[in-house]
Amino acid sequence: MRTPALRIAGSAAVVLLLTGCGVDDGTEALGVASSGAGEGAMEGYALPTGAPERFSFGAPASAARVAAWDIDVKPDGEGLPEGSGTVADGERVYMVHCLACHGPTGVEGPYNRVVATDPWEEWPVNRGVGNYWPYATTLYDYIRRAMPQLAPGSLTPDETYAVIAFLLHRNGIIAEDVVMSRETLPAVEMPARGRFVVDDRTGGRTIK
């Protein structure tokens, strides 16, 4: 089965447009082998002749297991835990857990800048929360999964909301008195939200 490369780029585009609308376009993708050679993906692999409908190797996953392992946060806030944090609390969290790598004000390093508000018209020189991150929820997802680097996942939900509030404030996105929680975080409007476009490269003669 061959489908054009646009299928992948196209389905991504549609899903992006519909994010948060509660609508999906995924039905068509079900059971559809990816596009053929030369089109960004290959056909799927044929199951051996005589393979049963299901092998059922592996065990059912309990709801408790899924809840314990499912750490991601979606742009609409799905996955965010209870809790809240203020900018002031977040500054204390930052000074203890983040300063050594990201610097006293989030720009000094030695590792990645977390504060960057430089406006950009052509392309950004510094890519930070203020000028390049399109979704505030990504902060929760990323901090919980990967930060602090030597003890990922060690911050409590309150500490995580707090340090996010601090970072959003330092990046000029929220006021000093705004509290972050599972209700307020997904509603934060990020300056870079409208900048992202889905890949339009399709192969062929045109360089994109």
Added chain:
Amino acid sequence: MSSSDGSPLSRRAWLTTTSGVIAAGLLKTQADAFKLDAQEPPGTSPSEFTAVADRLVTEVGARAPGEQPKRYLRASDADLSSSSRSPLQDFHGIITPADLHFERHHAGVPAIVKEEHELLVHGMVERPMVFRMAELHRYPSISQIYFIECSGNGGGIYSRDRMPTEISVQQIDGLVSTSEWTGVPLAWILREVGVRPGASWLLAEGADGAHLARSIPLEKGMGDALLAYGQNGEAIRPEQGYPLRLMLPGWEGNTQVKWLRRIEVTDRPTMTREETSRYTDPLEGGRARQFSFVMDAKSVITFPSYPYVLPDRGWWEIKGLAWTGRGRITRVEVSTDGGRSWVDAELQHPILPMATVRFRHLWNWDGRETVILSRATDETGYVQPTVHQLWEARGEGTAYHQNHQRAWRVASDGGVTFGLGELV
């Protein structure tokens, strides 16, 4: 060549001796074909090299002492988030020895015990399931040869301000490697758990300290995606995701999540840090390209390349690697005059989809300074662009997906340096 008394006689001496009876044209041919001042090696008597064994049988083999290819680590690569690069110039075929496969870690290499590792598949599925490695091994398996390339490979090498010359192909483009991968097609596992109608994306997550996560269109997961546990015939290396990694043939390396522990079936992308803040490509006009999964066609000349010095003019085989994330490479052209003219290089079979292919071109170097380049074409008709074509299309705001033509300048003294110079 030896004289009758057994003493070595140099070819130069032989040519000098015999030049009086050989036409000048033939002498010129001899001079081009054989290095004029080459000395025959002193030689070793057969008894010397057959009398003594260097070693007996061993449980694990080792490279010859004189062959010690190494990955390249930058000075900053003591960080948890770092990379190392494959020695492309030392390879003869398309397969990368597993211990020389490039590395890109976001939080170092975790120590995982295979017997304790589990893969959770959940989300928009009928039957959320946990798979231990022994269970994944029990599923039918397949093996395929695929390249993996970091989307930052070669990034930032050319800019208007910075064009280094004394830099090797390994330092520039060593974030690409090719292996035979063995595992279970992800589609077969998705069939086991039963994907619900309405699903359109996956989230793949690793068990490393970064718990690196990427959103993947379900279509790829139902296509050629592979849950790989084997690499070049053995268990996947820890640096490559032991005991389980996601293979997404032809796609950015970072999407092929290593130490894979969780796949969530969803109806929208998660917008993780690695698909928003990183691995997105600022374009001209204040836009940034997102979900730029496919690696476009690219080729690199691995010989001759810096720091090699061609010791002599004459016949040399220009060699290199080409690959595309959109299927098969159909053509590689080589230019030995700075891009003014191009000739088709030989492609070495096998020419596999989503795998590197070897190319070679026999070149009779006249000893004059020049620039050599290669450009690949894939089966979609895409031709590897010049750096100027890429800048024209995208601007200069991204270091990702920098698949433009590479060039090597060959000086008249045989020295090879990177870059186009002013010729192109």
